[in-house]
Amino acid sequence: MTVDLRTRYLGLDLRSPIVASAAPHNGEPAIAARLERAGVGAIVLPSLFEEEIVAEELELNRSLEQGTEHFAEALDYFPTIDRFEGSAERYLDGLERVKKQAGVPIVASLNATTIGGWIRYARRIQDAGADALELNLYRVAADPRRAAADVEAADLDLIASVHAAISIPLAVKLSPFYSALAHFAAAAAKAGADGFVLFNRFYQPDIDIEALDVIPRIELSQPWEMRLPVRWIAILRPQLTAGTSLALSSGAASGTDVVKALMVGADVVMMTSALLRRGPEHVATVEAELRTWLTEYDYHSVGQLRGSASQATADDPAAFERANYLRTLRSWRTPTPSS
Template sequence: MSLKTKYLGLDLSNPLVASASPLSAKLDNLRLLEDAGAAAIVLPSLFQEQIEAEAQAIDDRQIYANSSPEALTYFPSAASGPYGVGPERYVDLVRRATEALEIPVIASLNGSSLAGWVDYAGHLEKAGAAALELNMYHVPTNLMETGQDIEARYLEIVDAVCATVNLPVSIKLTPFLSSVGNFATTLVTHGASGLVLFNRLLQPDIDVAHLSLTDVLELSQPAEIRLPLLWTAILAGRTPASLATSTGVTTSADVVKCLLAGADVVMTTSALLRHDISYMKTLVAGLKHWMDEREFASLCEMRGMLSWARSADRSLYTRANYLRILERYADA
């Protein structure tokens, strides 16, 4: 039996990829993930705010360089990210990870404008990253900003990054777009080699006792797999881009679902944080067991079997199925 697959042109031993998380910020954890069966690893995202903070810190130091050496002590170092990895340390993490691991290391950039992205994309390529993931994160609070404005900004970033590096570039999309399918295919025409479905936007809660916002990040729940599963199935076989299904992947059965929908790889973070890194072994073993029971010799035999393109009843992915679900619920 072969679990081999391709993602972004990279040859992988299996379809399980460790997505960006605090686990992938430490070299020791990266080695453990590789030993546990991860076929590739996405490092934590380098955030736009970190890049801008570093650029501002450099400007401040240059302004005061000739005034007094002591003045430099008043300026803080460039901001570190949520995992304690600032821009310079992030590039170093990429370099050390690629030297230490046999599996591909994918770097990640997170932002919504061009600020520093092109330069850092080049640095990450030189550091040895096998691919680059652009983590598109933008909450449109400006009520005058249109969907076309947001899409145009994303395309500008993709154009600039793809023109700068020779690495394959994947786009981690938000599901909150006016037309996911159309924009996904447009990204491919602008140079994207892969699509990650989907990014999770931070959704703050309200503390009614203290009249304040709370920003506790909750791990994804199993039910959240439905949305990325739907769009994986709709896009599979209809775009040349590699497809990675992410969010809500909890069990080996979820991995199987994503592959049947047409995913090239399946990404998980929450499951590893809930259990531990060794849980990756459980996911890989569960996939092998499922395939063995049904006598599938390779992933290509099962991949996309239940995608929209190969479905005998495409209404299951459309409004008609919605009506049937409501009717069954009403009759229960």
């Protein structure tokens, strides 16, 4: 039996639900080609950051207004300007190069927190050939003067502004830290999001106890981290319109992980850590595992599997919400200490 792996994501037809999520080397033509050969449905490029665009614009100002106070002041705000110089233009060139060779959709990514002149880069990304744009709203809500509603309103304005700037589909990569995520997702869809990526993975800095310093730490994910997006995709799938896409991102590494994500209603399953650990060719292994599982359980297509365990269809819908909390705590059995 042949199994049909085709899926739709952001209105795009993909040959497979396995997608390479934003990662450092996805923009390199050689890596993109390996991902494609291994069978990915689409490739998400690493993000272009608002800070990089702003720094590039300031650099342009410097050439235009060399020696003026205006730039000296700006430099104070952007002490790392040299590091970012030229990165926005390089990003667009890289996108064009990858797009030219790619046989699968290419999703570009913008990482931003405020509305600004940089938004016109969303249009430039579209003009450079991106099939869709992912907007990564990475922020830590640490300002005590800003209430949850203020932060959400700013994010919704940002989504609406980016949506207004482009005609390609827009995905929003969400943080799990909204206090009322289901409400926010509904509002974001209204503001122009065609789909959501759940979730952005936050990197927690560590403390160097000798140097009394904060050190950045990036650790690759573990499979158990999938449970958070699995729960939320199960909750959101029946709430959002069928045309709103859902992508799982965090922890997925195997064919059975893809099965779980599809069961709760994901349209695609994204991977970064697993591909950084095992290389782009791991996509083919995951696809083979997915095919084997679907065949064994008599599914003819991923469409047939999709949503079979989402909140609307699960026998116990409360399993994804609070009722599960009590049951989970009561299920603990203290292991017998080993001798």
